[in-house]
Amino acid sequence: MPGKSDVMPCGRRTYCGRANCRHTAHCRKLEAQQEQAAAKSGADVHGPAQGRAPRPRPAPSPKKPLARPADVVYLYDGSLPGFYCCVYESVYSHELPLAIWPEDDAPPTLFRQKLIATEQDKAERVRASVPKKISAAALELVETVYLSCLAEKEIAMLRFLLLGYQRGRPVMQMLGHADVAPMLAAQKHLGGEAHLLLGFVRFSDYDGVLGATISPKNFILPFIASHFVSRYAQEDFLIYDKTHKAALIYEQGRQRIVPMEGIVFPKASEAEEAYRAMWKQFYNTISIEARENPRCRMTHMPKRYWENMLEVQDLL
Amino acid sequence: MDLMDKLTILADGAKYDAACTSSGADRPGGGGLGSTIAAGCCHSFSADGRCVSLLKVLMSNNCIYDCKYCVNRSSNDIARTSFTPEELAELTIEFYRRNYIEGLFLSSGVLRNPDYTMEQMIRALEIIRYKYDFWGYIHAKTIPGASPDLIWRLGLVADRLSVNIELPSEDSLSRLAPAKTRKAILRPMAQIAAGRQQNTRELAHYKHAPTFAGAGQATQMIIGASPESDYSILRLAEGLYGRYELKRVFYSAYIPVVEDSLLPSVETKPPLLREHRLYQADFLLRQYRFVADEILSEEAPNFNPYLDPKCNWAIHNMHLFPVDVNTASQATLLRVPGIGPLSAKRIVAARKTGRLGMPELKKIGVVLKRAQYFITTADNPTGLHTGREATVRALIDPGVYSAGMEQLSLFGPPGMGLPALPGPGDVATVAQAAEEVVACLAKAM
Numbered sequence: 125m126p127g128k129s130d131v132m133p134c135g136r137r138t139y140c141g142r143a144n145c146r147h148t149a150h151c152r153k154l155e156a157q158q159e160q161a162a163a164k165s166g167a168d169v170h171g172p173a174q175g176r177a178p179r180p181r182p183a184p185s186p187k188k189p190l191a192r193p194a195d196v197v198y199l200y201d202g203s204l205p206g207f208y209c210c211v212y213e214s215v216y217s218h219e220l221p222l223a224i225w226p227e228d229d230a231p232p233t234l235f236r237q238k239l240i241a242t243e244q245d246k247a248e249r250v251r252a253s254v255p256k257k258i259s260a261a262a263l264e265l266v267e268t269v270y271l272s273c274l275a276e277k278e279i280a281m282l283r284f285l286l287l288g289y290q291r292g293r294p295v296m297q298m299l300g301h302a303d304v305a306p307m308l309a310a311q312k313h314l315g316g317e318a319h320l321l322l323g324f325v326r327f328s329d330y331d332g333v334l335g336a337t338i339s340p341k342n343f344i345l346p347f348i349a350s351h352f353v354s355r356y357a358q359e360d361f362l363i364y365d366k367t368h369k370a371a372l373i374y375e376q377g378r379q380r381i382v383p384m385e386g387i388v389f390p391k392a393s394e395a396e397e398a399y400r401a402m403w404k405q406f407y408n409t410i411s412i413e414a415r416e417n418p419r420c421r422m423t424h425m426p427k428r429y430w431e432n433m434l435e436v437q438d439l440l
Numbered sequence: 441m442d443l444m445d446k447l448t449i450l451a452d453g454a455k456y457d458a459a460c461t462s463s464g465a466d467r468p469g470g471g472g473l474g475s476t477i478a479a480g481c482c483h484s485f486s487a488d489g490r491c492v493s494l495l496k497v498l499m500s501n502n503c504i505y506d507c508k509y510c511v512n513r514s515s516n517d518i519a520r521t522s523f524t525p526e527e528l529a530e531l532t533i534e535f536y537r538r539n540y541i542e543g544l545f546l547s548s549g550v551l552r553n554p555d556y557t558m559e560q561m562i563r564a565l566e567i568i569r570y571k572y573d574f575w576g577y578i579h580a581k582t583i584p585g586a587s588p589d590l591i592w593r594l595g596l597v598a599d600r601l602s603v604n605i606e607l608p609s610e611d612s613l614s615r616l617a618p619a620k621t622r623k624a625i626l627r628p629m630a631q632i633a634a635g636r637q638q639n640t641r642e643l644a645h646y647k648h649a650p651t652f653a654g655a656g657q658a659t660q661m662i663i664g665a666s667p668e669s670d671y672s673i674l675r676l677a678e679g680l681y682g683r684y685e686l687k688r689v690f691y692s693a694y695i696p697v698v699e700d701s702l703l704p705s706v707e708t709k710p711p712l713l714r715e716h717r718l719y720q721a722d723f724l725l726r727q728y729r730f731v732a733d734e735i736l737s738e739e740a741p742n743f744n745p746y747l748d749p750k751c752n753w754a755i756h757n758m759h760l761f762p763v764d765v766n767t768a769s770q771a772t773l774l775r776v777p778g779i780g781p782l783s784a785k786r787i788v789a790a791r792k793t794g795r796l797g798m799p800e801l802k803k804i805g806v807v808l809k810r811a812q813y814f815i816t817t818a819d820n821p822t823g824l825h826t827g828r829e830a831t832v833r834a835l836i837d838p839g840v841y842s843a844g845m846e847q848l849s850l851f852g853p854p855g856m857g858l859p860a861l862p863g864p865g866d867v868a869t870v871a872q873a874a875e876e877v878v879a880c881l882a883k884a885m
Contacts, residue, residue, distance in 0.1 A: 299790040300800030309805075323483040323493075327538045334537065351477075354469035355576075359537065402447055402531070403540050409451040410496060411486035414695045414710050420489025424482065434540075435484055 190286050194219035197233055200240045200278075202226035204270055205247035207278055211285055212246045213238070220286070224278035258288035261296050265307055271343040274310035281307070318347040324425070325352075325363060326434045328389065329396050333375075334361035335389050337432050345372045345381050353379050362387075400434055407435035443531065446521050453501040453512050454547055456697075457660065458690035462493040462542040462577040464655030465599040472573030474536060474543075476599065476655075480577075481542050494545035494579060495535055499523055499561050503549030507606070507617035509665045511697040512549045522551060525564035533572045543577030543599075544568065554585040558594060565597040577655075582632075584624050591628050592652070595635060599655040600687070603629045605680070608673045612666030615702055632657045633684040656687035663718060664694035664711040665703055671732070671741035674721055678732040681725065691718040717743040724749055727781055728774050746877050751777045751835045754814060755885045761814045762823035766795050777835065778811035810835055828882040836877065 191214050198213065198221045200206035210224050222235060230237075254263040266281050274280060283303040288295040298304045317340050325348075327334040334356065345365055349372050352361065360375040364387045371384040392400070430436045463480030482491040500522035501512045511518070523531075532544045546565065551557045561580060568574045580598035582591055595601055603625055607613045610622040632653055639652040659680060663673065677689045693710035696703065721743070724730040728750070735749050736742070744752045754761065754777045763772050765787055773784040783806045790796060790804050797819035801808060813831045816823045 294793050297789055297793045299786055299804040300794075300796065302803070305803040319479075319481075322477075323481045323539075323542070325539050329538065336539070351475075355475045356473070356537070357469050357471055358473060398444075399534050399538065402444055403535060403538070405444060405448055406451050406495070407484060407486065407492065409448050410455050410492060411488045411490075412455055412695065413488075415488040415490075415693075415712065417489040418487060421485045421487060424489065424491065425485040433484065 189220075190215055190289055191218050191220040194221060196221045196236045196238055197230075198224040198238050198240050198278075199227040199230055200224060201242050202228060203242060204267065205244060205251075206240065206242040207270065207281065208247035208250035209242050210240050210278065211250045211282055213240050214282060214286070215289075220282070221279070223276060224282060254285065254288070257292065258285075259293045259296055262288050265296070265311055268314060269307050269310045271346065272310040272314040273341040273343075274306065274313075277310065280310070314342040314344060314347070317342050318344040320425075320429070321348055322351055324429050324433055326432060327361065328392055328400075330390050331393070332360070334359055335364070335387075336362070337364045337366055337387070337389075339366040339428075339432060341367065341428075343368045343370070345370060348372075349374075349379055349381070404435050441521055443527060446523060446527070447497065447531070449519050449521050450498045450501060450523060451496065453498045453549070454496045454545070456511065456692065456695065457496060457545070457547060457581075458692040459579070459602065459658055459660060459688065460491055460493045460496055460545060461658075461688065462579075464687055465577060467575060467654075470575050472575050473533065474574050474576030476543070476575070476577045483539070483541055493542045494577065495532055495541045495543070496545040496547075497523070497528070499528070499546060499548035499557065499564065500551040501549045502551050504552070505550050505617070505619045507620070508698070508700045508702055509607075509616055509662055509694065513698065516698055522560075523564070525560060525567055528564045529567040529572065532568055533574065536574070536576055543579070545579045545581075547581035548583065550583060550585075554583040555587055555590060557583050558586040558590040562590065562593050562597065565594070569597045579655075579658075582628050584620050584628070586628070588628075588631055591631055592635065595632065595653040596650050598653060600658060601632050601653045602658040602660065603632070605629075605659045605661045605676075607666050608661050608663075608668040608676055609666065612668065616665065629657065629659070629680075629684045629686075636685070657684065658688040658690065659686055660690040660692055662694050663691045663715055664708075669741035670714070670718065670721075670743050671736040671738065673718065674725070674732045674736055677722060678725055689722060691715050691722070713745060714743065717745075717749060721749045729771060746836050746881065748777075748837055750775075751810065751837075755832065755835070755881065758885055762816045763814065764816045765801065766791050766818060776811050776814045778807050778809060778814075783807070828885045829878055832878050832881040832885070836874070836881075 196219060198210045200210050207224070210221075214220060221238070225231070227239065251263070254266065262284075266285065269277055269281055280303075284295075284307050287298075287301070287303045291298070295301075295304060299308060321338060321340055321344055325336045325338060327336045343365070345363065345368075348363075352363065352372070353374055356374070357377075362374070363372045364384060365371065369383060369385055370381055371387065372379065372381050425433075425436075427440070430440050461480050462476065463478065465476040466478035467476045469475035480493060482493050484492040486492055498512070500520075501518070502520045502522055503510075503512045503514055506514045510516075528544075528546075532541075535541045536543070544565075546561055548557050548561055551560065561583075565578060565580065568578070577600075578598045579600040579602065580594050582594060582601055582603050584603070591601075605625055606617055606620060613620060613622055613625075635652050636656065639649070642649040643651065661673070661676075673691075680686050680689055693712050693715040694704065694708075695710045696706040696708050699706050721730075721732075721735050724735060725732065730753070734753060743749060747755070754775070760775070763776060765773065770784050770788050773779050773787055774781065779787070783804075786804045787796065787801070787806065790800065794800075795818035797817045798808065798812070799819075801811075801817065813824055813826065813834065
């Protein structure tokens with residue numbers, strides 16, 4: 125039974141003593157006040173938390189930025205671990221570079237360049253810090269934007285992370301912040317394109333194997349893979365991404381994404397041609413002439429997807 | 441007749457059905473062929489801008505009924521054909537494998553009698569579901585007058601069922617579709633609603649109980665073939681949503697396909713703007729917590745052609761505005777013209793980390809074109825002080841002067857002393873009319 129001595133300074137019955145107890149901070153403040161009062165009056169009012177020395181609280185961190193703008197350009201190998209090493213470098217040398225470019229297609233510049241080597245353990249440390257200091261959603265956001273077509277995405281990702289390290293979890297709610305909004309917009313753009321592509325992929329049957337070509341702006345293969353794998357669990361299929369020169373291959377129940385320079389599909393069989401013709405015919409029949417509205421069609425199905433879509437290829 | 445010809449005829453007969461949604465069922469692949477996504481998935485968009493999600497065909501266009509408005513009426517001289525269940529099943533599966541479609545939307549003319557037609561449809565769907573182990577989306581249209589046990593069987597193989605209410609009133613129905621009665625349409629609707637409720641309870645107890653019409657039911661009515669007001673149509677829709685728990689009511693602008701003395705003439709353009717307004721109002725009912733009586737009334741029974749229903753409601757309720765985006769509840773934000781469910785949600789999330797001004801709203805993706813006249817923000821605590829006329833000018837739907845050169849309602853002017861829409865091509869009249877409308881609406885504010 126909780127005795128009178130178990131009553132906390134704030135009046136709560138039990139003292140759990142856990143560091144993350146939401147009453148603890150309040151108690152400590154009260155305790156400190158009581159101690160001060162006791163020191164003045166000379167009486168001991170140190171009741172319940174006797175022997176529990178209040179832990180020293182870390183000094184509130186000054187809100188000065190983690191990194192200061194510097195006239196330097198980072199070059200990295202273009203991989204995600206490579207990017208994390210750039211974050212490491214930026215934080216530990218307290219500098220916010222002008223740009224971060226993959227070394228392969230970096231434009232010539234007069235600014236000082238720093239070649240950032242990729243080291244797995246540094247990358248691992250940075251990656252692990254994101255969910256710990258910000259949130260799991262922030263890590264997902266950064267890794268999604270890495271696959272997006274956002275221009276100068278690396279510097280946007282770095283700025284977001286630096287802000288996140290300072291503000292913590294709430295950074296994901298700061299939808300209107302100049303360092304957060306472009307990240308969310310890029311994520312939305314990628315998500316939107318991935319959703320459209322779920323419908324716009326057109327397979328052809330090549331002797332039992334389904335093959336399709338796409339040319340999206342964002343690298344969306346990892347985002348559409350699970351959908352097609354669950355939908356065509358019994359089939360073998362291949363989706364070739366022409367823009368990013370990669371392919372999603374699913375055969376005998378196993379999926380993988382591999383780099384691929386190009387692909388030549390075999391000639392379509394007679395049955396395949398017949399189904400293609402029927403699909404085109406269906407597509408042309410289903411439209412109502414009295415309601416014709418090409419603008420509306422283009423809004424929903426932008427022309428850049430048409431080259432890979434059987435029914436509208438001919439209209440280009 | 442080969443499959444290509446059949447497909448052409450039977451897709452042509454089905455194209456006037458408005459719905460082609462594949463939403464409401466969330467079923468990841470189960471090892472067989474196919475899966476469904478809750479949000480639905482559009483696979484293409486036809487030249488009229490409508491989503492092509494499902495293979496929308498008729499089982500047969502050989503119809504014994506003679507509904508005046510229908511292209512498949514028995515007295516119309518067109519080619520007739522039917523799919524066999526096997527043909528249809530194979531076609532669906534082959535289209536689905538190539539990712540052309542999200543599933544099948546099956547409707548039919550009444551072949552011999554309602555029960556025989558339903559049996560044919562059920563056979564086709566059972567082949568697709570059980571022989572090909574198909575897990576994709578199926579939307580089936582029940583045939584009016586079919587027996588209840590067939591409707592039950594259809595619901596076991598389809599995700600969504602629909603019963604077309606066809607026309608907005610009993611009176612129009614008896615004039616234009618003499619073989620169909622209001623009662624025969626509402627009975628299956630009630631049966632499906634009750635069946636779904638019972639099925640939900642069963643599924644709570646028995647995990648493997650068969651699912652009956654898991655994605656709910658929908659309906660469709662034709663707008664502009666009969667004289668009902670927009671108010672009565674909206675009241676009807678509201679009643680259907682409440683009583684039969686419908687997922688959607690679709691409105692289909694009447695496109696004259698046959699000449700008949702009881703119908704608008706063949707030259708009549710389809711009332712697309714009116715249909716658009718009905719869909720806008722329908723969204724207000726379903727997602728914005730409006731009731732029909734707030735949108736329209738006995739005194740103003742038709743939509744304002746110049747303003748969307750939400751703007752129209754707002755300018756007649758200016759005493760409720762402006763609202764403060766930093767304090768207003770989500771429900772209040774939803775009533776601001778230009779702010780939708782997503783924007784409202786984002787505003788509520790974003791304002792937790794700081795007060796919002798116009799630039800922040802812009803960055804989080806709120807479209808301010810209309811909303812700016814109805815809100816106060818951190819950097820603009822008293823709201824915009826533009827005149828009434830400037831507000832109205834910004835709210836007027838630009839579509840009304842381009843696509844909307846048509847008769848909004850067959851029976852009656854827009855009301856509220858508004859001028860009728862100007863004729864097409866007359867630019868001077870349009871500019872003049874726009875000014876007149878602005879003045880008139882500003883006065884009403």
